[in-house]
Amino acid sequence: MIQSKDASDFSPLLFAASAHHADPLYFGKVSIPDPFIAFGTGSRKVAVVNALEFSRVRRNSDFDEVLPLEEWTRRARETHGEQAGGPAEIISLLAKEYGIEEFTLPEDFPAGLAFRLRDLGVRFRVSEGPLFPSRMRKTAREARAIAEGNACSAAGIAAAASLLRSAKIKAGYLFHRGRKLTSEALKIAIETACLENGGVSMDTIAAGGDQACDPHERGSGPLRANELIIVDVFPRISRTGFHGDMTRTFLRGRASDAQRAIVEAVRAAQMAALAKIRAGVNGRDVHQACVDVFTARGFKTERTSKGAVGFFHGTGHGIGLEVHEPPRVSTVEHILQRSAVVTVEPGLYYRGIGACRIEDVVQITAGKPKMLSDAPYKWEFR
Numbered sequence: 001m002i003q004s005k006d007a008s009d010f011s012p013l014l015f016a017a018s019a020h021h022a023d024p025l026y027f028g029k030v031s032i033p034d035p036f037i038a039f040g041t042g043s044r045k046v047a048v049v050n051a052l053e054f055s056r057v058r059r060n061s062d063f064d065e066v067l068p069l070e071e072w073t074r075r076a077r078e079t080h081g082e083q084a085g086g087p088a089e090i091i092s093l094l095a096k097e098y099g100i101e102e103f104t105l106p107e108d109f110p111a112g113l114a115f116r117l118r119d120l121g122v123r124f125r126v127s128e129g130p131l132f133p134s135r136m137r138k139t140a141r142e143a144r145a146i147a148e149g150n151a152c153s154a155a156g157i158a159a160a161a162s163l164l165r166s167a168k169i170k171a172g173y174l175f176h177r178g179r180k181l182t183s184e185a186l187k188i189a190i191e192t193a194c195l196e197n198g199g200v201s202m203d204t205i206a207a208g209g210d211q212a213c214d215p216h217e218r219g220s221g222p223l224r225a226n227e228l229i230i231v232d233v234f235p236r237i238s239r240t241g242f243h244g245d246m247t248r249t250f251l252r253g254r255a256s257d258a259q260r261a262i263v264e265a266v267r268a269a270q271m272a273a274l275a276k277i278r279a280g281v282n283g284r285d286v287h288q289a290c291v292d293v294f295t296a297r298g299f300k301t302e303r304t305s306k307g308a309v310g311f312f313h314g315t316g317h318g319i320g321l322e323v324h325e326p327p328r329v330s331t332v333e334h335i336l337q338r339s340a341v342v343t344v345e346p347g348l349y350y351r352g353i354g355a356c357r358i359e360d361v362v363q364i365t366a367g368k369p370k371m372l373s374d375a376p377y378k379w380e381f382r
Helices: 022-028 051-060 069-080 087-097 111-119 140-166 183-196 209-213 257-276 283-296
Strands: 013-016 036-041 044-049 065-068 103-105 124-126 168-170 173-176 205-208 229-233 246-252 302-304 307-309 316-318 325-329 341-344 347-350 354-357 360-363
Touching (some): 013 022, 013 087, 036 087, 044 069, 044 087, 051 065, 069 087, 087 111, 140 229, 140 246, 140 360, 183 205, 183 229, 205 209, 209 347, 246 257, 257 283, 257 347, 257 360, 307 347
Parallel strands (some): 044 065, 103 124
Antiparallel strands (some): 013 036, 302 307, 341 360, 347 354
16 A cells, blocks of 8 residues: 555655655665656556666565556657657656546656646646655654664764774874874774664764864864764665664763763753653654753853854754654654654754764654664763
């Protein structure tokens, strides 16, 4: 059955590579590296693929019907002319063949293709919000796949912790094997560990000092002693397409009182959010629980001429086939659903002192959330 808007006449239409795009991967459960046509009709799922993919997709996918692209290209050219035969012409024929009066497109459907479909008289509407809202409610299998992603994240974080723990301190810098330890070297260790555990970690964050005060700064150059270092690892498991996403903050040397206060406040805020989060709760209230902890401890959030300081991002986001997907746990009102999977990642950022973010992943239940991530919280290596 098509898990969708719960309407019998819902006919989703996709044109994307499922190796890189979550909706077709969720829809067909098969990774294809190039864009292909996929659509639903009633409870059936149909894909149109070339000879290179045909046998594999028939064997390994969730599609009820797999059509040969070459045959439908020929039919499109016979109908629309030899210069035609592209995806728009093929979709036009498929709509007539399957009696589909109107398709529903995802918000990120290719605009050029949509205009061509309109010119051919194909009726469609654009989905308001996610094309497949059921993606937010994770099955037991999907939750296990996310936990596998987080185990991969944990392996990367452990590699970073091991390298930082063993680093030598000389003249205020960290050294490894006689050379200054850099963010780049730390990321290589993290990403190698992720590869060894079945995942690919892209855009890994290993940023120290003021660099870490920009939450998505990846980090570059030598790492210093006595400096907070944020390590954020969000690999994609190659076998399943599901992600992990975990963050830990480290310091090699001796933390100052100000640094220690930041780390303790972030951990307290995360614990407050975890105590609040459950099915039926507004994500905005979970976020406010973090804000309340920071406010009570005197940590202000404000905008300055050099950028924002304090806690200026959301508490969490959904995770699954995309590393960032609905729902959000932030200032936006959103009632959290049972079985949704979200990150919980408060942070504080103050240039001159440093930054801390601690992130874990949980599945929402009627009571205490189920942890889908596991890594030590020890952060100071003297």
